[in-house]
Amino acid sequence: MTPPEKPSRRRHQSGGQRRSREPASRPTADPARVAAFDAVRAVSGEDAYANLVLPELLQSRRLNARDAAFATELTYGTLRFTGTYDVIIGANVDRPLGELDPPVLDALRLGAHQTLSMRVPPHAAVSTTVDLVRGQIGEGAARFANAVMRRVGERDLDAWTAELAPSREKDVVGHLAFRHGHPPWIVRALRDALPGGGDDALEACLAADNEPAPVALAVRPGRGEVEELVEAGAQPARWSRYGAILPSGDPGRIAAVRAGRAGVQDEGSQLVALALADAPLDGPDERWLDMCAGPGGKAALLAGLATERDARLLAVDQHEHRARLVEQALRGDSGEHEVLVADATDGPWPEADFDRVLLDAPCSGLGALRRRPEARWRRQPSDIAELRPLQTELLRAAVRSVRPGGLVAYVTCTPHLAETATVVDDVIRKSGELERIDARPYLSGVPDLGDGPDVQFWPHVHGTDAMYLALLRRR
Missing domain, CATH: 3.40.50.150 (Vaccinia Virus protein VP39)
Known part of the structure; x- marks a missing residue:
């Protein structure tokens, strides 16, 4: 699987249409999906980092906890599986991905993640993606997105893997790269480094790369105590005597973190x-x-x-x-x-x-x-x-x-x-x-x-x- 394409920016036909100045009364997507779209656009179009740009977007738009969690899962998941989704989208359009306008391609990636990897029903993924494209890009691009998303939603990820990925028996690296959203060269590197090199361990490693990392905290020796973090809702780390794991919430709200007695550290x-x-x-x-x-x-x-x-x-x-x-x-x-x-x-x-x-x-x-x-x-x-x-x-x-x-x-x-x-x-x-x-x-x-x-x-x-x-x- 090759890295995601960087689409050309000189497109004006359906699927390659710039944002238009149509009446503001047209349907718009919900705030969580718009935040995810803007984050993905910043990453793909401006080489931004998701872990920096997304928190700023969530804070500035004052999303509630549920919407912020949805936007985070959508943004991070889309970016992790970009290479896989590009292959699937490419199989359902009549032109090279490089000829799609970048915002359209990013919206389709977001839609693909919802229908293939989240708990969003296919019909909802289609309609919300179309609303997003219509509100952020334009009507012509929305019709194009509707057609593509309907075709993408006809199969689940396992079915697309069976159709588009190399067979596991003939090319386990290529198969796992597609199924778990990693470039093949990284899959090979992980396989070489894993003790024993078994395919099951390799697949478990790739799957773990796609799970959210826990928020780990460390107290500064002589300045803080783990008990203070536990009292704030964290749990003691398994092995580090200075560590704690925060199951949920913003670590910046913990007094010890704000005061510098503790910090975020894996x-x-x-x-x-x-x-x-x-x-x-x-x-x-x-x-x-x-x-x-x-x-x-x-x-x-x-x-x-x-x-x-x-x-x-x-x-x-x-x-x-x-x-x-x-x-x-x-x-x-x-x-x-x-x-x-x-x-x-x-x-x-x-x-x-x-x-x-x-x-x-x-x-x-x-x-x-x-x-x-x-x-x-x-x-x-x-x-x-x-x-x-x-x-x-x-x-x-x-x-x-x-x-x-x-x-x-x-x-x-x-x-x-x-x-x-x-x-x-x-x-x-x-x-x-x-x-x-x-x-x-x-x-x-x-x-x-x-x-x-x-x-x-x-x-x-x-x-x-x-x-x-x-x-x-x-x-």
């Missing part, structure tokens, strides 16, 4: 930082480094833990706006810490200056597809090849920065082997002064961590983002 992200802090260390334990610290969640955990041990944290980020986010996350920590804007590949500190080093390396983000629904269609295999040299250079810099006997945690939010274990393998082989440390003992109580020594979290197994952790000791 439990897997918490666990990899805690593993670095909990691993035993011979010799001094006074200087800690977070090399790519923005936006600051892991730095806030490490700063609090460092304060408890009379250690100091240096948090570094190359980008000034991300460094400001780190400063905000560390505000209120009573210990010694510094936030520095610098290129961590050539940091302005002496070699062997730190006892513990965290490198949360820039990566493809394939481990957080639940949270960034459009990312799977924007990323390309070439991105992996471009990121790997930077990841390798940063890890070498981390090794130079840590003292002999000190620890480095190499972390990514991706399971892609070209960004995880093979990067570590290459650096160890060329360094000659590193040893892998089994990270599993420092993730107490967490099940299904594999054979070690590295750890790969999985959404379908652990309910976290697909974080990767390798612990290394410099000899």
Whole structure:
């Protein structure tokens, strides 16, 4: 399955009609669907991010909780399955998708998601999509949308999969890519990274990518307590001693979050930082480094833990706006810490200056597809090849920065082997002064961590983002 097409903008016939200035009395769609349409338009037409643009739309339009939940499910689901829906829509129009006006195609994607993947009856999905197109684009485009949506609604998603996807027996990657809305190259990468590589585990992983991610919170050590989050309606996290899960609601309404005593942070992200802090260390334990610290969640955990041990944290980020986010996350920590804007590949500190080093390396983000629904269609295999040299250079810099006997945690939010274990393998082989440390003992109580020594979290197994952790000791 190829990435979604970017339609041409020079269309005027039915199905390619610009928004017209027809009388305002024509039927309009309900506010939830209009909000979803505008969010999808911003993502596809302006390269916006759904997790940023949609909350602003929901707040500015004052949708009630039920409508906001519907708009969120519709927006995120449509973006996740865009590639699949484009194939289905393409089978039901008489022209290439690139010849459809972009707003029309986005409206059809929204309609396809409602009829194929939500609890919206086909006739309702047709009528509401037609109303949306009529109100937002024009009458001619509405007639076109009506015809297309009626044909799309004649089958359910399983039936369209049987008709349009490769057979599972002949091409399991292509079949699962279509059925679960992932580009085939990502499906192959996940299959390669999954222990055992079974098709059932692969399908479970893909399905988990399409489920909403839980809102995970982390208290800042020394500034907040998990009990305060529980009293506000959260539940203790399963494994992180500083974590909690908020079943519903806006985390910004929790006093501890507003005051900076806690923040939103995936439990897997918490666990990899805690593993670095909990691993035993011979010799001094006074200087800690977070090399790519923005936006600051892991730095806030490490700063609090460092304060408890009379250690100091240096948090570094190359980008000034991300460094400001780190400063905000560390505000209120009573210990010694510094936030520095610098290129961590050539940091302005002496070699062997730190006892513990965290490198949360820039990566493809394939481990957080639940949270960034459009990312799977924007990323390309070439991105992996471009990121790997930077990841390798940063890890070498981390090794130079840590003292002999000190620890480095190499972390990514991706399971892609070209960004995880093979990067570590290459650096160890060329360094000659590193040893892998089994990270599993420092993730107490967490099940299904594999054979070690590295750890790969999985959404379908652990309910976290697909974080990767390798612990290394410099000899």
